[in-house]
Amino acid sequence: MIEIKMVVTVDVRNFLTSFFYAAAGIWHTLLTQRNMRVHFAAALLVLGLAVYLEVEAHDLLFLIFSITLVIMAEMFNTAVEAVVNLYTQTYHPLARVAKDVAAGAVLVAALNSIAVAYLVIYPRLSGK
Numbered sequence: 001m002i003e004i005k006m007v008v009t010v011d012v013r014n015f016l017t018s019f020f021y022a023a024a025g026i027w028h029t030l031l032t033q034r035n036m037r038v039h040f041a042a043a044l045l046v047l048g049l050a051v052y053l054e055v056e057a058h059d060l061l062f063l064i065f066s067i068t069l070v071i072m073a074e075m076f077n078t079a080v081e082a083v084v085n086l087y088t089q090t091y092h093p094l095a096r097v098a099k100d101v102a103a104g105a106v107l108v109a110a111l112n113s114i115a116v117a118y119l120v121i122y123p124r125l126s127g128k
């Protein structure tokens, strides 16, 4: 009985530690990446507009999913940049490929979110 309690306590502590590191990763990206701050500002604007326009729950889900995709892509991009910079500070064609592909993923996610925001918000905006 006592043993079970100890295991649970340790697991909760590990979980909280992992959660703290993950939150630090989000905070680091927000502090260091201008694009991440732009994504957050745009997300708040679109979500605020969606609530104001009383967008239905399933359309709100599309918006939230698209926003999450962009933020995740930006964080993976930041992680790739950090790893590449850790490996080399000098020019390398593979370093260029890694950074360009990661940045391309952010662009794809951002274009998708613009399309989704347009399809969800615009018809209601012109209807008001």
Ligand SMILES: Nc1ncnc2c1ncn2[C@@H]1O[C@H](COP(=O)(O)OP(=O)(O)OP(=O)(O)O)[C@@H](O)[C@H]1O
Pocket: 033, 081, 088, 089, 090, 091, 092, 093, 095, 096, 097, 099, 100, 103
């Ligand atoms: N070590 C390198 N070797 C080759 N090309 C590189 C290297 N570092 C950067 N590049 C090229 O320069 C571009 C910009 O790289 P950089 O690391 O400045 O990314 P960034 O997106 O501008 O970063 P940040 O978001 O931090 O401003 C990359 O997409 C890549 O094409």
